[in-house]
Amino acid sequence: MTYYDDHGILVRNLEARDVETIVREEREQGWHATADKYLTRLQDQEAGRCIALMAEYEGNIAGYINVYPDSKWGA
Numbered sequence: 001m002t003y004y005d006d007h008g009i010l011v012r013n014l015e016a017r018d019v020e021t022i023v024r025e026e027r028e029q030g031w032h033a034t035a036d037k038y039l040t041r042l043q044d045q046e047a048g049r050c051i052a053l054m055a056e057y058e059g060n061i062a063g064y065i066n067v068y069p070d071s072k073w074g075a
Helices: 016-028 035-046
Strands: 002-005 009-013 051-057 060-067
Touching (some): 016 060, 035 051
Antiparallel strands (some): 002 009, 009 051, 051 060
């Protein structure tokens, strides 16, 4: 689902095709990222437990957020 699109900035749901890019970029920043975390977010999104949003700027991933409205572990 697309939430915002002004032909420069795009905000949409996280998709499976995003996982490889996110993991690669986080590893390049020194994080110990794995695909499991994002695949879980996709499963949670499909089950209605969260909203996983992806932001793009001029076609490149710029950021993401995972919103769990009924989180049991905090904000």
